[in-house]
Amino acid sequence: MKVVDPHVHLWDLDAVALPWLMPAGEAYSGDNRRLPRRFLPADLIAQARADDIELLKLVNVEANPADPLAETRWLQTLADDGGFPQAIVAAIDFSQPDAAARLAAHAQSANLRGVRQILNVHADPRYDYVGRHYMTESAWRTQFGTLALLNLSFDLQIYPSQAPLAAELAARHPQIAFIVNHAGMCVDRDARGRREWRDGLRALAACANVSIKISGLAMFDHDWTVDSLRPYVLETIDAFGAARCMFASNFPIDGLHSSCGALWHAYADIVAGASSAERHALFVGNAERCYRI
Template identity: 70%
Template sequence: MKVIDTHVHFWDIDAVPVPWLTPAGEAYSGDNRKLPTRYTDVELLAGAGDVDVLKIVNVEAKSGDPLAETRWLQHLAERAGHPDAIVAMVDLSAADAAEQLAQHARSPNLRGIRQILNVHADPVYDYVGRHYMAEPQWRANLSALAAHGLSFDLQIYPSQAALAAELAAENADIMFILNHAGMCVDRHRAGWREWREGLRRLAAQRNVVTKISGLAMFDHHWTIESLRPYVLETIEAFGPERCMFASNFPVDGLHAGYAATWHAYAEIVADASGAERDAMFVGNAERYYRI
């Protein structure tokens, strides 16, 4: 099967520091001590099996030096052809955010920015402990992405969806790419309802699309049937024309093989039309990440 993988994390801790891997430890997503200290296109393609990976979108890996990370990724792309698109980290709350953007934008493969925004009452799931989207300076710097022609990878929890939808409405000239199908973290009836409603709030904004990925982070012993409702509910909310599949490797590799992940997605959407499947596995990625 042919795919474009729209959410991969390349790193090499000997080239660019990745603090959460040195030393690694337990996280809600799994035991990070089992993650490799180097993961690039070489390791991904070696483990791809019968999956033909046409192109790769690399999303920043919370490195200790985001600009060095982007430059290293661009070097990889020039040497080996991957990643085809880079989504870099910029702290949009910083006084020098505009300069950071300009520095990253020198890399030809740059397509977007991600600053993780996840806030949760449980410290196990909380990433940043700060509501960036409510901060005027952060919002002002976000609007600068349009001038660079950059998208914004939106990583939030369902409780943050309403504010994120407002943000998207105020920035119609920026493409927002929702990470990991909106990260349904609270796996109970109320959590499902909040996630489902949040998806629809975001999908009501035509400049928001989503990646279906990262599901194994909350479902370590997943089966096709356990993933099915999350995949289908996301497609129901956004439509096949605004969904992209992705692996979230090597993080999801703690709980799944690379080919097994893609074949699970394919089985879940087996009843979709050929055109719809082509869009979700290849065409939408080319369109939204401009690759």
């Protein structure tokens, strides 16, 4: 089974510090103390190969580093030496007055394709990442617009309650490609929460410049099965269509609750009835197109 993985977190804590892993502890996504100090392309490729998965290309998404530019430069060194990752999504904070200069510095790395700023806000402190509604801030929105000048995409990580505001942002910037992370992160899984998630998906999907990654589902479903993942996978594809969805592993985070092969084969089982062209798009083509690799 051949795949392009558009959401991986490579790291080496001796090279680039990740404050959230020093010291590690329990989080909603699992016990971070079980995560490795070093996770390199060879580690993921070996895991995948053992499960009969051929990883053709990888997209590294920033891992909330202490020094984002150091992370990007370290990743580019990996790519130059071994070919992986083929694309880099760097960390940025558009609330900083020098965000444009920081973007330009990241763009010196040949494999840079986009950036991410984690935007998740939630009333429950366990799920809240930033405690601040950046998308409502005028200075943040002004700096955000500089993305278009460098032809960079934006990895959008939000909760469903933030989807209407994110859809408005995407509509305001049709020239910027938005890529929603983790199937829109349906964290509140009661009837109201699932309805808010479904509505949010459709608000985002109404913008032609928005695509979505089906990933991170194990963060909210530690004892997942194919059947428990199925409604979230199919609802996402129903909202966006196979042409704007891509499967991703979110390793090593989702590796706390799954082997690499189990996850990829679960995705394949869920979409077994899709056409060969649709399956190619979901597992390979859409990631290549969205990240230009």
